[in-house]
Amino acid sequence: MPALFRRVAEKDRKTIHLFVDGHEIEAREGDTLLVALLTRTDRLRHNEFDASPRAGFCLMGACQDCWVWTEAGEQLRACSTTAQSGMRITTTEVPWLINR
Amino acid sequence: MVDQPVIVIGAGPAGTRAAQRLVQAGLRPVVIDENDRQGGQIYRRQPENFRRPAEKLYGTEAAKATALHTDFETLRPHIDYRPGTTVWGVSETGLMTVRASTVDVVPFSRVIIAAGATDRIMPVPGWTTPGTYSLGAAQIALKAQACAIGGRPVFMGTGPLLYLVAWQYLRAGATPAAVLDTSSLTTRLRGLRGMASRARVVANGVRYMADLARAGVKLHAGITPLAIESSNSHVSAVTWRDTKGALRQVACDAVGMGYGLRSETQLADLLKCEFMFDPCFQQWRPHVDRNGRTTRPDVYLAGDGALLRGADAAEAAGQLAACAVLHDTGHTIDQHETAGLHETLAVMNRFGRGLAQAFPWPAHLAASLPDDTVVCRCENITAGEIRRAAGELDAPEMNRAKALTRPGMGRCQGRMCGLAAAEILAAAREVPVREVGRLRTAAPIKPLPLNCTVKS
Ligand code: FES
Numbered sequence: 061m062p063a064l065f066r067r068v069a070e071k072d073r074k075t076i077h078l079f080v081d082g083h084e085i086e087a088r089e090g091d092t093l094l095v096a097l098l099t100r101t102d103r104l105r106h107n108e109f110d111a112s113p114r115a116g117f118c119l120m121g122a123c124q125d126c127w128v129w130t131e132a133g134e135q136l137r138a139c140s141t142t143a144q145s146g147m148r149i150t151t152t153e154v155p156w157l158i159n160r
Numbered sequence: 161m162v163d164q165p166v167i168v169i170g171a172g173p174a175g176t177r178a179a180q181r182l183v184q185a186g187l188r189p190v191v192i193d194e195n196d197r198q199g200g201q202i203y204r205r206q207p208e209n210f211r212r213p214a215e216k217l218y219g220t221e222a223a224k225a226t227a228l229h230t231d232f233e234t235l236r237p238h239i240d241y242r243p244g245t246t247v248w249g250v251s252e253t254g255l256m257t258v259r260a261s262t263v264d265v266v267p268f269s270r271v272i273i274a275a276g277a278t279d280r281i282m283p284v285p286g287w288t289t290p291g292t293y294s295l296g297a298a299q300i301a302l303k304a305q306a307c308a309i310g311g312r313p314v315f316m317g318t319g320p321l322l323y324l325v326a327w328q329y330l331r332a333g334a335t336p337a338a339v340l341d342t343s344s345l346t347t348r349l350r351g352l353r354g355m356a357s358r359a360r361v362v363a364n365g366v367r368y369m370a371d372l373a374r375a376g377v378k379l380h381a382g383i384t385p386l387a388i389e390s391s392n393s394h395v396s397a398v399t400w401r402d403t404k405g406a407l408r409q410v411a412c413d414a415v416g417m418g419y420g421l422r423s424e425t426q427l428a429d430l431l432k433c434e435f436m437f438d439p440c441f442q443q444w445r446p447h448v449d450r451n452g453r454t455t456r457p458d459v460y461l462a463g464d465g466a467l468l469r470g471a472d473a474a475e476a477a478g479q480l481a482a483c484a485v486l487h488d489t490g491h492t493i494d495q496h497e498t499a500g501l502h503e504t505l506a507v508m509n510r511f512g513r514g515l516a517q518a519f520p521w522p523a524h525l526a527a528s529l530p531d532d533t534v535v536c537r538c539e540n541i542t543a544g545e546i547r548r549a550a551g552e553l554d555a556p557e558m559n560r561a562k563a564l565t566r567p568g569m570g571r572c573q574g575r576m577c578g579l580a581a582a583e584i585l586a587a588a589r590e591v592p593v594r595e596v597g598r599l600r601t602a603a604p605i606k607p608l609p610l611n612c613t614v615k616s
Binding site: 065 | 208301
């Protein structure tokens with residue numbers, strides 16, 4: 061999958077590692093989750109109604125089209141959450157947590 | 161209630177200057193900021209470990225941005241600053257906030273809302289394709305994260321931000337494939353008279369266009385957007401119709417789109433402030449007097465969340481709203497201060513109206529959107545479904561249409577689709593857009609985490 065975003069500056073920041081859908085990925089300290097993901101891939105999630113791929117839209121916490129989840133079931137807006145080393149993220153809501 | 165604090169919501173140019181003025185008068189306001197760092201959207205700060213200088217981030221506005229940031233740092237010991245905190249509702253005792261997953265109620269004696277604005281969006285077939293962002297988003301990616309939304313983006317829409325963002329991408333090495341503006345050159349000339357009140361700002365805009373043209377970026381005026389094309393669920397081109405009616409296409413790997421701004425007015429609505437239809441900006445907004453007073457005695461508004469006049473006006477309006485609060489609570493305010501601010505704002509008003517005339521909201525596009533165009537991106541409600549609400553189901557206004565076919569029901573609460581949906585409804589019923597009203601706000605105005613705990 062090609063990456064959607066490209067880094068144009070600030071490339072020499074410290075590397076951090078997090079887990080997305082069980083796979084370890086590399087990001088830079090200070091990245092939002094959205095940037096950590098979209099500099100590697102071309103989607104963040106799938107729409108709940110037609111399963112179409114989505115990759116955020118407003119980047120300012122308004123559209124809610126960038127939701128991802130922690131493995132513990134906490135929903136996060138990827139555009140306004142800073143990626144932290146060791147975070148465990150899923151891009152689909154963990155099924156056993158949906159009907160709590 | 162005497163001891164309850166004054167709350168300022170938002171820490172952009174308006175919120176910061178409001179807080180500053182309150183502190184000058186000896187108050188200790190609570191400043192609630194949804195962002196993790198002060199600055200708002202326009203003067204949004206990069207994370208602390210980023211190194212680019214202010215000139216790189218804010219261009220011609222670097223000095224203003226730096227002043228706003230350093231002034232805020234000076235304020236910090238004198239205010240109760242709550243970053244990363246969203247006001248999501250209103251209770252009898254105060255404002256409901258959430259930070260991470262902790263809910264709190266913050267009582268207040270007066271509140272100044274400086275909630276800012278988001279991009280005003282006109283949907284186009286294909287706009288939910290990954291790689292499509294709002295103009296504001298394209299700018300935030302660059303400014304706050306040093307990322308481009310693509311290597312060869314198209315910027316489409318209208319307004320000064322269109323050229324500023326395209327220019328910023330050019331400078332960052334992601335040369336735009338084209339800039340597509342729905343406003344024609346003749347329309348832009350018509351707005352020029354009002355805009356002449358701020359020659360420096362116009363000159364900057366002209367410079368952005370000239371730099372883009374010199375770099376070989378095609379600037380098309382008076383276009384009609386037709387579609388964002390995709391291959392493998394990824395933006396591949398934009399199709400439009402030019403002024404002569406010819407079909408045109410440009411290949412690209414990303415799109416930044418926006419047609420001016422829309423005010424964030426949900427909190428004023430929850431607080432039961434009266435609204436009015438603003439014919440200049442063609443949208444509903446809370447009623448404010450020239451000092452920022454609403455129809456509710458304890459609620460004040462400032463910045464783009466009240467009137468779309470940009471960052472410089474927001475600074476003045478923030479200070480003015482704080483003066484109004486102080487005056488209304490028995491402080492003495494020097495008339496010269498408010499008179500000076502009114503003068504500044506009169507220029508901004510003229511300029512704002514000129515801009516709205518030069519880069520008008522292309523309401524007419526709503527009527528010709530194909531029925532299968534997604535309008536609500538939360539729930540994939542199409543233009544056809546809104547038209548069904550207008551016709552077969554006979555919904556006379558937005559809230560009825562929402563109840564029947566769900567536009568604006570999704571979790572963004574119509575922030576992205578609401579204004580366009582209203583245009584579609586109005587066009588289908590052949591009435592002016594003001595007659596279909598506006599979506600009523602419901603709390604929570606932003607979705608709450610599932611596992612909230614109430615602060616004890
Ligand atoms: S991209 Fe819109 S809320 Fe995150």
